[in-house]
Amino acid sequence: MSTTTDPRGQAGGAPATWSSGGSTAEGAGVVGTAERMAPGSGLVIGLLLVSAFVVILNETIMSVALPRLQDDLGVSTTTAQWLTSGFLLTMAVVIPVTGYLLQRFHLRPVFLAAMGLFSVGTLVAALAPGFPVLLVGRVVQASGTAIMMPLLMTTVLTLVPASSRGRMMGRISIVIAVAPAIGPTISGLVLSVLDWRWMFWLVLPVALASLALGAARLRNVTTPRPGRVDVVSVVLSALAFGGLLYGLSSLGESAGEHPVPLWLPLVVGAVALVVFVVRQLRLARTGAALLDLRVFATRSFSVAAVLVVLSMVALFGSLIVLPQYLQRVLGLDTLGTGLLLLPGGLVLGVLSPVVGRLFDRFGPRPLVTPGAVVVSAALWLMTTFGVGTSTSSVVLAHVLLSAGLAFVFTPLLTSALGSLPAHLYSHGSAVVSTVQQLAGGIGTALFVSLLSATAAAQVAAGAGQVAATADGVQAAFLVGAVLSLVAVGASLLVRRPAQQPSPEVVAR
Numbered sequence: 001m002s003t004t005t006d007p008r009g010q011a012g013g014a015p016a017t018w019s020s021g022g023s024t025a026e027g028a029g030v031v032g033t034a035e036r037m038a039p040g041s042g043l044v045i046g047l048l049l050v051s052a053f054v055v056i057l058n059e060t061i062m063s064v065a066l067p068r069l070q071d072d073l074g075v076s077t078t079t080a081q082w083l084t085s086g087f088l089l090t091m092a093v094v095i096p097v098t099g100y101l102l103q104r105f106h107l108r109p110v111f112l113a114a115m116g117l118f119s120v121g122t123l124v125a126a127l128a129p130g131f132p133v134l135l136v137g138r139v140v141q142a143s144g145t146a147i148m149m150p151l152l153m154t155t156v157l158t159l160v161p162a163s164s165r166g167r168m169m170g171r172i173s174i175v176i177a178v179a180p181a182i183g184p185t186i187s188g189l190v191l192s193v194l195d196w197r198w199m200f201w202l203v204l205p206v207a208l209a210s211l212a213l214g215a216a217r218l219r220n221v222t223t224p225r226p227g228r229v230d231v232v233s234v235v236l237s238a239l240a241f242g243g244l245l246y247g248l249s250s251l252g253e254s255a256g257e258h259p260v261p262l263w264l265p266l267v268v269g270a271v272a273l274v275v276f277v278v279r280q281l282r283l284a285r286t287g288a289a290l291l292d293l294r295v296f297a298t299r300s301f302s303v304a305a306v307l308v309v310l311s312m313v314a315l316f317g318s319l320i321v322l323p324q325y326l327q328r329v330l331g332l333d334t335l336g337t338g339l340l341l342l343p344g345g346l347v348l349g350v351l352s353p354v355v356g357r358l359f360d361r362f363g364p365r366p367l368v369t370p371g372a373v374v375v376s377a378a379l380w381l382m383t384t385f386g387v388g389t390s391t392s393s394v395v396l397a398h399v400l401l402s403a404g405l406a407f408v409f410t411p412l413l414t415s416a417l418g419s420l421p422a423h424l425y426s427h428g429s430a431v432v433s434t435v436q437q438l439a440g441g442i443g444t445a446l447f448v449s450l451l452s453a454t455a456a457a458q459v460a461a462g463a464g465q466v467a468a469t470a471d472g473v474q475a476a477f478l479v480g481a482v483l484s485l486v487a488v489g490a491s492l493l494v495r496r497p498a499q500q501p502s503p504e505v506v507a508r
Contacts, residue, residue, distance in 0.1 A: 041159040048152045051210040052175045055118050055145040061183040064323045065196050073131045081448045089245045090142035091437040093238045096291040098150040099430035100229045106220040115211040118144030126200035153429040169414040170356020182345035188338015233290035236276040243269025245441045292427035303493045304416035310487040312439035317447035325473045344402035351406035363496035364411035371407025372491040376484035382477040386470045447476040
């Protein structure tokens with residue numbers, strides 16, 4: 001069996017190795033160079049990309065369906081949005097564990113576990129008789145999705161030479177940004193002719209096909225290292241992210257009764273987050289951290305992570321508010337809503353690979369700063385949305401937002417992860433995925449809370465429901481627009497990462 005030393009091996013222990021995973025009888029592996037991927041790597045990455053696209057699509061596939069679900073299941077807007085926030089919350093809790101999983105187990109069983117969980121969750125959601133079971137299905141779906149994204153990014157960092165990572169990260173951006181962006185369009189098309197359960201029945205065969213293909217064709221390219229998971233850290237992460245998201249979501253229901261004071265989950269989440277960070281820094285000294293936060297010692301990673309948070313807040317906040325605005329204020333049906341949001345998703349998909357190639361040539365700053373400016377302009381335009389706004393203005397603003405995000409996501413992901421030493425790849429991938437999902441959840445909760453609270457206040461003051469909802473939409477986008485100005489300033493700090501040598505790998 002042919003092997004090469006894994007640069008992630010830690011001092012004080014035997015270094016891990018990349019290997020073909022097979023015996024000598026199966027044939028020697030072919031070693032990849034720093035300029036090209038090893039044979040077989042394309043199949044691995046291709047399967048992971050397709051599978052990740054399918055699972056990430058489900059993050060926002062419910063957004064257009066929320067008004068229909070509210071009427072069908074008899075729940076409020078802030079309750080229904082937990083189908084998205086709960087999905088994101090679960091991912092934020094599970095993703096930190098993936099750093100451990102990717103070091104402890106082979107690629108193939110981790111992939112099968114991820115797609116298996118996602119398939120089971122999709123089946124449960126399709127069969128759900130009501131909101132509680134539907135939420136359970138979404139949580140199980142999210143558990144599989146949470147594993148898939150760090151698995152994809154760590155594998156790409158391992159197999160792809162540094163000189164080509166921008167192009168590959170462009171493809172990953174299609175998964176991270178385009179899949180959620182076209183989720184509303186797909187759900188709108190489905191809901192125009194079918195029941196909401198078909199959003200899951202149509203996804204299930206694709207998920208099962210990916211699972212079967214992975215079981216038949218996916219081969220291991222890594223050798224695991226012994227390790228243990230810190231249970232206390234898992235509990236702390238759940239309290240931290242769960243408390244913060246629950247508290248933010250509850251703010252939108254301030255006019256109703258609550259089982260706990262609104263400030264309590266926010267305080268618990270903030271305290272748990274501080275304790276979680278302190279514990280991870282301490283455990284990192286012995287290599288036992290659940291989430292190795294030493295990645296933030298790299299300046300390029302820290303700046304990129306902040307910008308990723310702001311971008312994800314804008315993306316997921318707008319994706320949850322726009323369908324509400326189009327249906328509740330402008331009176332569009334689910335099909336019209338989905339079709340109106342399609343151009344933005346297509347723009348994001350077309351531009352992401354192009355931006356990846358531009359990154360390999362010019363670096364991040366010439367792309368990120370103009371992109372951040374365009375995102376800010378789009379959000380300020382959305383603050384003008386009202387009862388009489390034309391649909392063409394909505395399409396223009398959404399396309400501008402999507403184009404700006406295309407120039408932001410790929411350079412940021414490549415800069416953040418490419419700036420790390422190889423032994424921190426898995427933790428860097430887990431950290432980026434965690435902050436993405438936490439930011440998405442915060443964006444969803446924050447925008448919906450602002451919309452609901454403002455609309456409730458306007459109705460109490462005597463305004464009609466349509467006008468009140470329009471005011472709530474403006475309030476939500478105003479906060480997003482203000483945050484976007486911070487992103488523009490932070491984009492000036494982005495630098496091209498020092499080229500990290502690509503680890504040699506062996507693929508069967």
